Amino acid sequence: MARLSEANVRLALEIIGRYPRPRSALIPVLHIAQAQDGYVSSDAMRHVAELVGTTPSEVLSTCSFYEMFKRSRPGAYQLNICRGISCFLRGADDLIERATERLGIPLGGTAPHCPVSLEAVECVAACTEAPCAQVNYRYFGPLGASELDELIDGLEAGRLAELPPHGVLSTVLQSPSPDRLAGPSMPEDSGPPAWWERRQERETGKEAG
Amino acid sequence: MARFERRKPTPAEGLEDLIVTSRRHSPDGHTLEGYLRSGGYEAIRLALGRSPADVIAEVKAASLLGRGGAGFPAGVKWGFCPPGVWPRYLVVNGDESEPGTYKDRLLMETDPHQLLEGCLIAAYAVGASQCFLYVRGEMALAQERLATALNEAYAAGFVGRDICGSDFCLDIVLHPGAGAYIVGEETALIESLEGKRGMPRLKPPYFPAAIGLYGLPTIVNNVETLSNLPFIVTHGAEAFAARGAPPSAGTRVFAVSGHVRNPGVFEVPFGVTTFREIIYDDRYAGGMMGEAPLKAFIPGGASAPWFFPEHLDLPLDKAKVDAAGSMLGSGAIVVMDETTDIPRACHNLVRFFARESCGKCTPCREGTTWLEQVLERILAGRGSRSDLDMLADICENISPGLRWPPRMTTICPLGPSAVSPISSALERFRSEFEARIPVRKTLAVKAAALR
């Protein structure tokens, strides 16, 4: 519903400043919007378009390509059960069925009285811990029926308070001190980096000498 | 609670043999302190003392094959940057999303500094002036570890300007993805990094080394590929090659999952260990999960054509696996035992590709979805006998000739990848599909014909 807060605009501008082209920061900035509201609202997309210098249509075009961006508000916990081949072989389908029953919602749904949204997702790169799941992109697994129940109980009871809210990915942000930054490398700078040139000179000097 | 624990090292994982996962079980291996304690950031100092051309030569000599899937030698790829075209970029492919694959996440979470040092070495060798570290969006912990490592490394003078007191400068930008398998394909990764939909570009002409990010020379390397560089620079190409069977040199990290007793991630000498060993040996996956014997296995991620018991004695060697008609791909071995419902497994894989198609090429966008629909119908008992031939025919239209490596009517290999499980499964287990097809229908048609 909202545009980015002032603090988030500052953060977005800092991130945009790292890239040679503002548009490159589109996905990271959309993550900021999603971290703020739990989803990416139309207002946020309009605001992001202004920030990276493109049209809302282009922002939506990119945003809608990627699975993680939600365009309506999910529950506080996004429970993603993996159904990739390795999890499938170790019972993911049963797990998914159990989760829909336990939560009383279909895949893609959000339970009315509980803070959980449920999805079956493709391989989340935890195949050796199959079958597994992610809650707000934190891993849980391997999950048998009882572990799943325990997990859902925990979510419903709010016992997983240490999980950051949906939309927050890394809780640590890259924040180099400005005096350590080399600065973005602009496509217009048509020459090699300064250090490279010096080294080439040294090399040719060595050969000659 | 089930937040999982990583398995303790097995005797086989003797630390002295490991290259990229040596700090995996060290509690502070992911911190700067832990990394420095075990010789971290020595390699970049060594590299900076040599010329970029020297470093490339060393990596070429090491025969470091790309670990992202295609297995192309890294040193050779670096040499493809057209001379005189600047700036150049380095892009790290940490989008790991191929079903069954789980190694890059492990490396990013447990040894982020090793990857950063690899980036420094690669950037130095090719003359890249900025590096983007594209990490799969869903990997929050990996992002956290890398962000922390970057903050430490910047503060300690290992990344940024005047690296290690030299004049070498490199910013590394941590860039989270947002959930799209296709973005792992290098040209799609570049599109995504330009803030666009992750739709691949056609190669040629868009080989990243020549026309990449912003149309400029760009080296895209996999996380594991880069993580090998500190070792190669410190210990030399020979020591690296000695760990494997060149040209499958060094070690490779494989994730073995599915119906095995000890699913796990194992770093083994490349080209030496056999499938039988990694699947059955107690030092590794420890054999089948239950009583049922092995029925089939995928040797290199969901895209790879399947192998069967007769392939077990092949070594994990690029050339030999290629010659046998499949690939080591992304280092994902998925084991299926006799209880496996093959049509369902096949459907599972095809659904993945249909869902992950970027939608650019007609055959992939429409064809994979059609394959999925037909398989779904067969699974629901509404298939007909002609459906099986039709499946093969649709596959032909996506990947003419049904061979590996695939011929393609598409831009990238994703569409043709959906063909692998179907042609593997239909060839070997056709009867399992036939068993799903109701007989009645056929009879009814015959009866109608008789009338």
Add this chain to the structure above:
Amino acid sequence: MTVVESPAVRLTVDGRAITAAPGQLLIAACEQAGVYIPHFCYHPRMRSVGMCRMCLVEVDTGRGPALQPSCMLPVSEGMVVETASDAAARAQDGVLEFLLLNHPLDCPVCDKGGECPLQDQTMAYGPGESRFTEEKRHFAKPIPISDLILLDRERCILCDRCTRFADEVAGEPLIGFQDRGSHTQVNTFPEAPFDSYFSGNTVQICPVGALTARPYRFKARPWDISETISTYPNAMGDRVSVHASRNQILRLQGVDSEAVNHGWLSDRDRFSFEAVHSPNRLREPMLRDESSGEMQAVSWSSALSLAAAAIREAVDAHGASSVAILGGAGLCAEDQYAWVKLVKGIVGTDNVDARMGDGLWADLLCALPRASVADACHPGGAVLLISGDLREEFGTLYLRLRHALLNDDVALVELTPLETSLSSLASVSLRARPGDTALLTEAMLSPQRGESVAGVPTKALAAVASMLKRRPLTVLLGRTSLAESPAAVERAAILLARKFPQARFLPLLRRGGTVGALDVGMAPGLLPGRVTLASASDWYRSAWGAAPEARGLGTEEVLQAAAAGKIKTLVLLGADPVVDFPYSRLASEGLSAVSTLISVDLFNTASVRRADIVLPAAGFGEREGTHVNVEGRATAVTAQVTPPGVARRDWQIAAELARLLGGDLGISSPRDAWEELARLSPLHSGASWEALRTDLDGVLLQAPPPADGEPLRPEALRLADLEPPEAAVVPFDGYSFRLVADRTVYDGGTVVGNCPSLAAKARPGRLRLNVADYERLGVGGDGAVVVTSSAGSLVATAKPDDRVPPAVAALAQNTAGGDPRLLLSPGDAVCEVRIEAASLT
């Protein structure tokens, strides 16, 4: 290293040796060699994306045959290509089957049915029947994506053509792909419609019936339609294909002329065919009843004899100079010639002007070395823009220049009072305050001391100067604003031409055929062929029998003379000075004071409503002839439908009047007129009637050097004969605002007003002010302001606009938002205005 002209590439296609240009795409090379490769996403005017995969062919470059998209593959030496081998055919069949899976089979009710590439290719290459038994993909049926365009996503085959057009060609990425894989759809951002001046092009290039335009939907079936190539009578002379059925024009499509519009059209022009069949068209001659003042329909013979009588009486009683003819810019060259011959050769007056006081010095335009659009877009060149916003006024030129700026290393320097739609692509934008164009040009051409000149930093001027030295120069020369004397621009042009003798000029006069009209002598002091009365009157006198004795009056002088009672009979040729002439009061006074006002027109305009005799004329689509665009390019205009009622073609009216005046034009068809013109005017001599009808790009008019033994022809105007006009420099006082009276596409003009689809898009103009100025003025919530100049005042609604520099106020002409002409007075170099927030009492 010496640059070697790269030789042609040799390759084999289907067993036949062909040659192609280096770098040419295989699909284009094949097409050129007569081998058609089916395709959907490939479009020769846009970047290839290789999405549809329909154009797969087998290519062998020495490593064995492989399937390759021919739309992405440049030709290479020795390439062996099979376009119809088993593998290629199978791939094409396969792609078609895939495309049809989800495509609704609603061809019978689809607007595209009968002209659909998907349908055609299915017949030619397709599998015949569908094996697809699953449920097709469903989307809500056509959704409006703008006022003009509807989108049926079920029919869409995701070829990326419309979306690429919006992004790449128009630079307005307002439609795009959304979602992924088989869920991909084209759509707009919610509540952000595809409002583009160029949206109709997407309908034209959609290879299926997914995009449709309201003005055409369900009007006809393609097989009922007859199609003819013609020219849209705008300044660019866009080539169009006119689709008509049962004496109705149903649709215009852009034709891909390399020299002109590359297939594109602006919506304003594309949908303007609605005006052709407007119920408001004049259908029969009319006469004002002396007593009641009402108009009454009369026969052509009585209307024409009264008109002839009015002319004859004026000439007899007051001399030929008491007759004047204004307008004619909208006519075909043949009609223009017929009228020029009538007026200058038979009536004997030189009071003729096709410009409405909003043009530039006619002699100058004839004398300046003329540029083509290709010159302006030539790789490595520089373009100096002295005009309004191209996007608002010259749609397809805007698209072509935009493409060149983005792709062909053309450098743009703007010398404009306001930011334009091309500013973001300009190398340098010099914001010239109204009236300062000449001053800044002079400053640009000679080194400057000090920080700035007329508010422009000297550094920027120096940057421009050095760029213009390095690159071949094309000047786009037009009026930046009506509220500024043209002298500043004219002076700038002469200075530039003298400094850069190689520079070429493209005169940007907005009204369709104005520049072509000047070429046939439709201005005082000129005769056909860019020659002066002084140098050519003997030549034409011997051809026509008579020619004016002395230079006549231009539009402003005619209206002044009329107001002073010196013009007795005034003929308006499709001209509406009440609305178009910069000084509305003078226009009104002039028209009221003449004894007989004769209007030849299509619509009942404000000026027509004052006429004594009204003669209905044929318009676009109803007349045959030749259009000459701003480059001086002649292209064919063809007739598809008959004029409404008894309306006649302009040349016929002229010929008839000539007869009634006792003369003979000797013209009984447009072809007669063109051939006579080509015989008499060296400029027109290179363009034969036949050549104009066969060459899509028409003929660029150029006088050939005189051949030996040929009679001495009149010499064309030379720049050396012209002196730069003095341009008064008005000191900038810092208290008042300078007014810019500019243009907008959807204004209150006759054409827009008579096209229902376009009229809905017209918006009242706003007084645009720099944000800081706007805030400083303390304008209230309703934006009401009073604008006052020495000539008058008006009430307008103000709005902040970043594209307007400080101390400048911009108001578009001819909209419902206030008439800036009320503020102008003749002879003023600039128009200074005071602006006050209107009190809300």
